Amino acid sequence: MFGENISGSSELTTELQLGQRRVVTLRWRAPLLMVAVISASIAVRPPITVIGPLAETVHASTGLSSTAIGVLTTLPLVVFMLVSAQVSRVARQLGMEVAMAVGFAFVLGGSVIRWVPSIPLMYLGTAVVAIGLTMPNVLLPGIIRRDFQARIGPMTSLYIALTAGGSGVASFLALPLAIDLGWGWRATIASTGVLAAFAAITWSLVGGERHEPAAEILTQTEVWRSRTAWWVALFFSTQTLIFYCVVAWLVPVLTAKGLTPTASGAFLGGFSIVGIGSSLLAPILAARQPSQSTAAAAFGVIQVVGALGMLVSTGLAAGVFALVLGVGAAGGFAVAFALFGLRAPNHFVSSELAGMAQTVGYGVAAVGPLLFGFLHDLFGNWNVLLGAFVLLAVFAVALGVLAGRPLFVSAGSPLGNHLDEMHVS
Structure with missing residues (x-):
């Protein structure tokens, strides 16, 4: 079903020339590509989210301060900010599939480094893991845009739902693996590399395209000067900021x-798990219409309700409203991710847009948890943070409306009037 655009001809191998772009299509590429997307979806979050539940264990074992441990969570976001805009250049040289395989090989290597009993190597390994994760973060929207053009909504739903599931499962299993099964925190953190190893193997087997760099001229300047791209980037920023502040x-x-x-830790895991349903639904709803403004605004409103409920409630009710916030945050993030493909006329622009938006979004997300922690220290009250969540969710509604308008990033023209790329089926 999903492979209708990539399955190729009846021959074992078909080579198609489109301008200077060569695409090698294999009979087994469609199902293998599905497996590769699924493996990437599951592997992309656990290397980061596994750290949070183990923070106290790491502190007890190493004596590291809360700030030093917090750097382990913030460091990947800084790397995403610095590296994301460069990923599309690497992909044009290597091809998207090879770049994905290389990225997950980096994640595997960084995971092994984090296993070594050395604090400096723990930080180095975390940086290496983050460099590797920029590849799937940036390239998957373009791959979905290119190979599943008629299924952008369902494929984005699948990716986001599995990402949320992988994140939630990693959070739930971290402490049982480290303490109950006796793995220890280093081995538990390093174990996420197993998922990356499988993803690296599947992407290396997919095979696929190699590009003539001169034939694919798309400057970053064109994307960075687009107002639509900035609305998408700012909307994405609100979603990443909410997610990483909640995690922290x-x-x-x-x-x-x-x-x-x-109980609070259980609600943190639940924050990711309850979002699976909205992650599945949001991109499908968004892709059915030329405009995604309504979908983006709707999930933004759910975030407002969740944040406001947490602000005014206590006890179990506050935890329930945290789950409401999780539903809205997952749906909003899924719409933002879908916009990388839906606001782009082709997969080259999609990758550039994803790189630009993630540079901005993860830069904001890297500062956010530290800023909110400073506000708590300054005022001595978590309600300041929750009030900021409410304002942030309101901004998300407005930015989602602007980002969801039916305009292509590259030219700013109405979707119906833009000549899309030729798609080989």
């Missing part, structure tokens, strides 16, 4: 609201 601070916020640390 939800447990102490709910604990201050009267829940036990164990």
Whole structure:
């Protein structure tokens, strides 16, 4: 079903020439590409989200301060900010599939480095892991745009849902693996490399395209000068900021609201799990219409309700509203991710847009948790953070409306009037 645009001809191998672009299509490429997308979806979040639940264990074992441990969560975001805009250049040289395989090989290598009993190597390995993760972060929207053009919504839903599931499962299993099964925190963190290894193998087997760099001229300047691209980037920024602030601070916020640390940790895992449904639904709804403004605004409103409910409630009710926020945040992030493909006329522009938006979004997300932590220290009250969440969700509604308008990033023209790329089926 999903492979209708990439399955090729009846011959074992068909080589097609489109301008200077060569695409090698294999009979088994369609199902293998599906497996590769699924493996990437599951592997992309656990190397980062596994750290949060183990923070106290790491502190007890190493004596690192909370700030030093927080750097392990912030460092990947800084790397994403610095590297994301360069990924499309690497992909044009190597081809998207090879670049994906190389990226997950980096994740595997960084995971092995993090296993070594050395604090400096823990930070080095985390940076290497983050460099590798920029590849799937940036390139998957373009791959979906290119190879599943008629299924952008469902494929984006699949990717986001599996990403949320992988993140939630990693959060739930981290402590049981490290403590109950006796793996220890280093081995538990390093174990996420197994997922990356499988993803690297599947992407290396997909094979595919090699590009003539001179034939694919798309400057970053064109994307960075587009107003539509900036609306998409700013909307994406609100979603990444909400997610990473929740990951960093939800447990102490709910604990201050009267829940036990164990219950608060469970609600943090639930924050990701409950979003799977909205992750599946949001891109499908968004892709059905030329404009995604309504879908983006709707999930933004759900975020407003969740953040406002957490602000005014205590105890179990605060945890329930955190789950409401999770539904809205997952749906909003899924719409933002879908916009990388839906706002682009072809997969080259899609990758450039994803790189630009993630440079901006992860830059904001890297500063956000530190800023909110500073505000808590300054005012001594988590309600300041929750009030900021409410304002941020309101901004997300407005930015989602602007980002969802039916305009292509590259030319700013109405979707119906733009000549899209030729697609080989």
